[in-house]
Amino acid sequence: MGSSTYEWMLRHADTVAAETGAAWPYSQPTWVFSKRTLPTVPGADIRFVRGDVRPVHGAMRAAAGDRNIWIVGGGDLAGQFHDAGLLDEIIVQVGSVTLGRGKPLFPRQLTSPPLVLVSVRQVGTGFAELRYQVPSGAIAPAV
Ligand SMILES: NC(=O)c1ccc[n+]([C@@H]2O[C@H](COP(=O)([O-])OP(=O)(O)OC[C@H]3O[C@@H](n4cnc5c(N)ncnc54)[C@H](OP(=O)(O)O)[C@@H]3O)[C@@H](O)[C@H]2O)c1
Structure with missing residues (x-):
């Protein structure tokens, strides 16, 4: 996910917890794209990355095995994966x-x-x- 999406989840942790049961609802690793230094979530497997999506996709692929990779958004970040032929x-x-x-x-x-x-x-x-x-x-x- 991109940093706007990630920061939305941090700002609305109470809403997310009420809807999903946890402020950080993901047990799978999450890659957050940002050029900035962002706060982490205790206990969550969050990996901060930047730049070319292709090497990050390689790391995601290795972690996912034959499972799906979900690009949460926003749309331009998903578009960067599309540009690289990875959607x-x-x-x-x-x-x-x-x-x-x-x-x-x-x-x-x-x-x-x-x-x-x-x-x-x-x-x-x-x-x-x-x-x-x-x-x-x-x-x-x-x-
Ligand atoms: N309803 C839903 O399911 C859903 C899903 C996704 C998003 N959303 C919402 O839609 C909005 C999306 O916002 P957005 O369009 O700003 O998208 P975003 O992808 O969440 O965030 C964009 C930011 O991600 C970082 N980024 C993107 N590509 C990067 C790259 N290759 N390398 C380094 N950093 C990169 C940059 O942040 P930095 O300035 O930190 O470098 C960029 O400004 C948010 O309000 C979000 O909450 C909703």
Whole structure:
């Protein structure tokens, strides 16, 4: 995850704990991208990294084995993995807050070839989940 996402979790630790049972809900290792020095979470396996996503992806791959790697976001960080050909799937949950305002969720031009929509799922009464496959070889310029 990027540092904005990480700092959001630190600022909203009480909310996260109420919803998940723990202020830091992840047992798997987490890589946080930042050029700054950020506070850690006691007991959590958090690794601070910066720069090129490719060597970090190598470390993630080694830790994950044949399990999935989840790029939490934000969108530009996920886009950096896409630029390097390291994203195979994009899962977007659209909620009502998404409709009114915001910046591009995934700031890349995804036109040639386009993403392949493979499923649409309702999540409770709040979200629609769109699951896209990223065509192999797709490289999109940043917008
Ligand atoms: N609802 C959800 O599921 C969900 C998921 C993800 C995010 N979010 C929210 O969406 C917003 C995303 O914010 P954001 O777009 O600012 O994204 P972000 O990816 O969380 O944070 C961006 C920051 O990450 C660091 N960064 C990114 N790439 C880097 C690299 N290659 N090397 C070093 N540092 C790098 C930079 O921070 P430094 O200035 O520290 O260097 C950059 O300013 C946040 O409010 C977050 O809470 C929501």
